Amino acid sequence: MKGKIADGEARDRLIIWIRRRMAEFGITPEALAESIQYDLDHPALYRDAKGNEWNGLGDAPHWLRAAQNAGVDPDFFRIASPQPPRSADPMVNDTIVDPRQLDLFA
Known part of the structure; x- marks a missing residue:
């Protein structure tokens, strides 16, 4: 894996970068949550x-x-x-998840 960053390390670096940018622009986690809620509403x-x-x-x-x-x-x-896609399987939880809330690096 020479020259490549492991997924976990890339995720950690991205989180650090995002936190730094948020601090640089004075964006609080609360303000971010309010903005997401506004978009949902x-x-x-x-x-x-x-x-x-x-x-x-x-x-x-x-x-x-x-x-x-x-x-x-x-x-x-x-x-x-x-119309959100629904599973034909009645045992599947069809909870709708906003894609902006997904952890794409998990």
């Missing part, structure tokens, strides 16, 4: 091809106004309500 309703999103609150963003001015119906960008 106000999901995006519109998304463009570049991944820009808008939850419908406040003024429409530039990318959506530009599309409207070009004659594109805003409903073109509306995100369909995704």
Whole structure:
């Protein structure tokens, strides 16, 4: 494994880097949790091809106004309500997990 970082070590390094950036910008774990909760409470309703999103609150963003001015119906960008996949196995717990809460390095 010469020249490669073990997964556990990479995870540890990433956590240290994230903690340093949070401290650098004054982001507390509580503020991060509040931001995640806000996103959960106000999901995006519109998304463009570049991944820009808008939850419908406040003024429409530039990318959506530009599309409207070009004659594109805003409903073109509306995100369909995704139906979470369900298991056919009744013994499987179908709890919906927000992918942002997954530990991708476990």
